[in-house]
Amino acid sequence: MAADSAADAAEAAAAEAAKVRDAAIVDLSRRAQALAPLVPLMRRLSQYPSETLLAVPGSPEDALRGALVLRSLTRHLSAEAEALRQAQLVATEASRKAEAEAAHLAEARAEVRAAAAAVEAALAQARTHRSALAEEEKEAAREAATTAARAGDLREMMERLERARARAEAEAKARAERERLAAERAARLQAEREAEALAARQRAARDAAQREALAREQAAVERREQARQLEAARQAALPAPGPAPSASGGRAVPVAGTLSRDFGDSGAGGPARGLTYAAPAGARVVSPCQGSVAFAGPFRSYGKLVIVDCGGGVHFVLAGLDRLDAETGARVLPGEPVGQLGAAEENGRASLYVELRRNGTPVDPKGWFRARG
Template sequence: MEQAKEAQIKLQQQKQQTANQLKNLQQQKADAVKKASEDRKKAEQLNQEMLKASQTLQTTEKKSVLLAEQIEAFKKKIALLDQKLQEESKHFSKFLPVMERLSLYPTDTLLAAPQSSRSTLGLSVIKGISAQLEQKAQLIKKHKTELDELKNKLTEETKKLEALHKEQEQQRNQLAKATEEARAIQKRSASAAFKVSQDAAQAAAKASNINDAIRKITASRQAAENRLRAEALAAERLKNQAKAESARKEIKTITQSNDGPGLSSNSKGAPVAGRVVSLWGSSTDTGPAQGTTYAPQSMASVRAPCNGQIEFASPFRGYGQMVILNCGKNYRFVLAGMGALNVGVGQSISKGVAIGRMPVWSGGGNTGRPTLFVQLRHGERAINPSPFL
């Protein structure tokens, strides 16, 4: 009886322990679901903050560009006016010796001619010269005043531009902070997907060209998906539903990048403000252009042309900093030529968010000017991006 009683107590304890473990697991699951929901809300909030910060930065950049153009126009006007003043002063200086002689020896100068008619003529000439010189002097004075005003205006506008540049730097820092925080939250809530994304990006970094990079990303993701499907199937055979569910969840996070909205031509907009150097299909040294190339201002921000997930974010071959953005529905944008990036592999972003900026450039003309190359791909095929930019 005692043994049976002890066995019964032990059984009850085991049942209670199992119940407590189940309760703890349910609580952990509930906490995880709650935490994931909070992370999603926070990531969405940060994404909206990033979008707002990107729009503010874009507005500031446009002001900077316009102000820089005004400053260049002022500089040209100053140079032309300065040249005109030099020419006028040089012409005016020719008469100074004659005027100086008249002021020092008026009688000798006027009475040097014996004939009164010549003296009268000389007086008339001097009178005419005086009138011309007075006009010239007034014109020089007027141009000198204009030049001083332009120089003062140039100084004021230059100070405004410096203030705008400082404002841009602050806005870039705020944007970078929000972007890094959003990425950290996304990485925490989808660590397995981030690991797969990192592996795919590392494979792409070894590619010989953009085509090869896309193929390696696709192949790496497909291999990870196949591996997880095999794990889920094996877990189901062993009646391990928790492991099977976990594997299926990871598959969903890996494949969600291709489940994105794809592209829409309803909200077109260039990813960077700048002159178009070449359009899709235009003639180049290597054949028809496979994308659109822009010539932006120094340090111009580059924005995401679609909602999607970052599959690659790193220097690539001779392209500078390059981003591959998966828009979903098998569409990808490739943006290359940036000087710095704001985003990282595995990160989900909204259309219009600043993903990077162009290099610093201060040269004249177009020689050596940094450019942004934008290519759109559907699968492994490059297509015309114009309807979406």
């Protein structure tokens, strides 16, 4: 997003510099054309001022009058020549600045391409390292999304997704409870085996007093190893994180752009229930929070959209995408890319619609973004 913002600013600066340069070149051309017919006269006056004045015979009064006119004309020509020189300096400086801004724009675009390549590489690596548990969660989320996609409207869709999330949390808790009970049974068996081993070592110590020191040392080593294994088993049996992370995992504005329609603004379909951003064509769209992707795909008139479950009944709807970089069920972090906008619209910018819902009710997202950090 930082690279997209820098490229957008560099493009605006380059366009402004080119406009100033073009205006300076037009002014320089206008002054040069106006002065061109007088150049031969200026050259002659600079070389033969007296001869030029006396070329035409006349009375002394005419000669004096001609000298005064010549003096005034010389001043005017000098002023015009100085103005032309200044216009040329302005045009040269404007051209230099335009070239510098163009070079800056090229660097910014190169940074955008490099950042996009890095993001693509990171996305490819993230997709490569999907764990088996994440695949199961994605499959469950895909089933929930398939069911939600058959909803009649967005409200019903969010209700179905919320019910599916609640079921997934219940299943996760049940799975964690089963793992805890299994860990407790393993710990009891381990304790029984440890007690039996200790009794055997004690019998061996009574039967062979000469090996008592060695047996005691070996028993201590075995106890430490058993304790390490027991701790490892206990750590492995801890419940895995639930499918709905906390909403406090960080916050991010989803796209580098400007607000074109605010929450509550009137429109053809009534007051706006979200925010609409105008952004550069092809801009990257990121997750506003830490959470899981509850839905990723086309949905009715919204086009391609992503719904991020931020936890605690908070969902973000990101609509108007041209490409999706996140799959249903995937876990995302604040600022992690989830898609990309398409080509520019009539106003030269692409659009992203952002809607925040708390327990199914649309609320103004600006408060969420102001509280980020």
